[in-house]
Amino acid sequence: MAAVTEPTQILDVLRKLQAIDDDIRDVREGRDSMLGNLTKLNSVLEERDAQLIEMREKLGEAETWYAKKTNDLDLEKDKLQKAKVKLNGVSRSREYVAVNRELDNIRKNIGHREDEIERLNLAIEEFRSTIEVEDEKVKDLRSAAESEEITNRDALSSMDERIGAVNVRREAIVSQIDRRLVRRYDKIFKARDSVAVVAVIDGACGGCQMNTPPRLIEAILRGSSLVQCPYCNRYLFQSSGHDEDGEAEA
Numbered sequence: 001m002a003a004v005t006e007p008t009q010i011l012d013v014l015r016k017l018q019a020i021d022d023d024i025r026d027v028r029e030g031r032d033s034m035l036g037n038l039t040k041l042n043s044v045l046e047e048r049d050a051q052l053i054e055m056r057e058k059l060g061e062a063e064t065w066y067a068k069k070t071n072d073l074d075l076e077k078d079k080l081q082k083a084k085v086k087l088n089g090v091s092r093s094r095e096y097v098a099v100n101r102e103l104d105n106i107r108k109n110i111g112h113r114e115d116e117i118e119r120l121n122l123a124i125e126e127f128r129s130t131i132e133v134e135d136e137k138v139k140d141l142r143s144a145a146e147s148e149e150i151t152n153r154d155a156l157s158s159m160d161e162r163i164g165a166v167n168v169r170r171e172a173i174v175s176q177i178d179r180r181l182v183r184r185y186d187k188i189f190k191a192r193d194s195v196a197v198v199a200v201i202d203g204a205c206g207g208c209q210m211n212t213p214p215r216l217i218e219a220i221l222r223g224s225s226l227v228q229c230p231y232c233n234r235y236l237f238q239s240s241g242h243d244e245d246g247e248a249e250a
């Protein structure tokens with residue numbers, strides 16, 4: 001590709017580059033924020049899923065504990081039965097009193113265990129319904145994330161397409177000028193809020209608003225050299241004589 005070397009032609013190329021980068025920047029920002037939202041939604045979902053798994057594990061532990069306590073109660077009830085049988089076989093009154101005391105103790109024990117099991121049962125029920133509610137919420141969240149992803153899929157792919165197309169256009173433009181110039185442009189673009197080429201408006205740089213020295217304005221008007229703002233380094237052009245796309249007017 002024949003390299004453009006005339007300062008006015010180079011300036012035109014740089015202005016086209018700026019116009020294209022303005023275009024691509026908006027699309028990129030839109031794409032990044034969309035992807036950012038999706039990522040955020042998914043990480044919230046992951047967190048809630050992990051919490052739910054943890055809750056279910058705790059529920060499992062409580063259920064195991066409940067089963068053990070129920071088993072203990074059954075054992076205690078067996079003991080009661082045995083003590084009752086023993087009581088029937090007792091003839092001496094002293095022994096009768098002793099077995100009767102044992103029976104009382106077992107009954108008391110059973111009462112305590114039943115209370116404990118009842119409380120445990122209530123807590124487990126409550127925990128179960130908490131998990132159910134959370135499970136529903138996570139399901140809703142998941143379907144919201146999925147529909148968000150589906151809704152955004154088309155927009156994302158069209159943005160990708162657009163970025164790709166703009167990159168092709170950009171490459172075609174960039175190839176017209178010296179690579180070192182492109183690198184300088186990119187450096188200024190990054191350092192100066194994505195604006196590397198600006199118009200001189202009322203004798204001042206449109207980027208940093210500092211007054212442009214008259215000899216530089218003259219140089220711009222002569223078109224004899226590429227002019228950069230001495231304060232912000234941006235490439236300068238005279239606002240009249242070009243349209244918005246950076247095309248030189250006939």
Ligand SMILES: [Zn+2]
Nearest residue numbers: 205208229232
């Ligand atoms: Zn400036």
